[in-house]
Amino acid sequence: MQWVVITGATSGIGLAVAQKLAAQGYGVLGVGRSADRCQQAQARIQQSYPQARTQYFCADLMQQRQVHRVADQLCAHLAEHADGALHALINNAGCVRGWYTTTEEGYEQQFALNHLAGFLLTYLLLPALQRGRGRVIITGSNSHKGARVHWPDVMLQHHYGPLRAYKQSKLCNLLFAAGLNSRLAGQGIRACAVDPGLVHTDIGNKDAGGLVSFVWGLRKGHGVPPDVPAATYAALCGQDAPPPALYYYDGHPRRYSRRVTEASANRLFELSERLCGIAYEA
Template sequence: MQVKSKSVVVTGATSGIGFSVCELLLKNRFRVIGVGRSKENCEAARERLIEKYPEGEIVFFYGDMVHQQEVFRVASEIRDYLRKSSGDELHALINNAGCVRSWYMTSNEGYEHQFALNHLAGFILTHELLPCLIRAKGRILFTSSASHKMMRMRWKDLMFEKGYNPLLAYKQSKLCNMLFAYSLNEMYRDKGIAAYGVDPGLVNTSIGNKETGFIVNLVWSIRRRFGVSPDEPAKTYLMLCTVETPPNELYFKFLKPARYSSQVNKENADRLFAISEQLCNIRYER
């Protein structure tokens, strides 16, 4: 008898960490639902994956998740697909899509890109897929980073409108990932949901070379050479998806729980949660 495979959604799945995670998930017989920005990237990624795992179940949805309309559209496409393919159950959501920007840029809603994509996109997608996740007692993973440390939320200027700093905006967005994971555990642990932040370490991906200027490009091109292959952090994602009893820790690096910033606390988490609900015009069931 064939074992029913479990579905996992991976955003930012066409390259870097997301792509490696997809590979590993397919290898372990998960049904993979990838999300990427453009149709071309998604098709190319799908072809590469199918070539390696011809038996694998892999489907892609595309959309520029920096804009909220696009996130809602992609989410509803995924829900349709889950209904047809997986009994409306989602085993894991991996909120991995992220960007770096050299300059202050805004989404269609006028929200700063790194905040909008690295945090708000995951905030909406999680909300839209939560019923499916609850049914499967699923897991929610975030690609956070050690750069969330040594950073405080800039509550008075969340979108860096007083003067943009690419690195600080990135650090804050990764702190947001930790705070959101914290909130999800607080709210839905008793429903069987477990949320984690993953520190992938320094990874050799092209994140700093996409839509950035000369300086950020140059700095990242040098820095990424010291990074590990994205296959390394992918193992941590797989472990968190497969481990029988979900661990109680919040933050993982190289398969092990790691220390996170003291800024990741209930006060900050609640505050960010309320602001995010307001900015996305959605309300999580309490």
């Protein structure tokens, strides 16, 4: 049995992917912020697919202490049930914040969750990914096009804007995937990002605050149901060869921003390593 880890797996795209992969016979390790929602999601999957092997873990991934804790739990679970091998890590958890808000570290929350959490979790799960010659799949967004990284003030402490911060974090997702590929190509690990399109989820309503909740309430109705993008994730997990492209939409490779360069990826790695207190091997 192959195992996958999915963050943000209690609702929206993450839950749809968890259900789809559980149905296809993967062992699914879900991570969610609320203990109640974790329990509900696990019960829902077990009810639909009684054979499924699913385990949910509770962690607020924007707080690095909790990323460390849940990574230990995931590694222990994989060691016990999967010989320590992970087939795919799906860094999906994300948020939108209408206001400048910070984590325990004093980091801006969108940058901390949408980018740094996946950056750190991937690092902590590297041994399992190496063992499983696994894939890293990140939930990106086409809104990264036109965005740039504000290097001197990456957390936008000056001139914070919810969409600026969101788009920048989604550009970081692509830079992270590109940087991972250049660093880990020799180890059989492959990373890519998925553009889910406009999806009917609650991302803009969960503690987003400001006008974001209102605007998203109007906009999400035009989105497709979450199982539409979930098919792309399932295809990327299921194909024998690791995904060759960097960015996918609707099952196919898609063009991404020209700002995704090796130099920027390296710069983001350097910055993120410092902010997480880790060092990926070059």
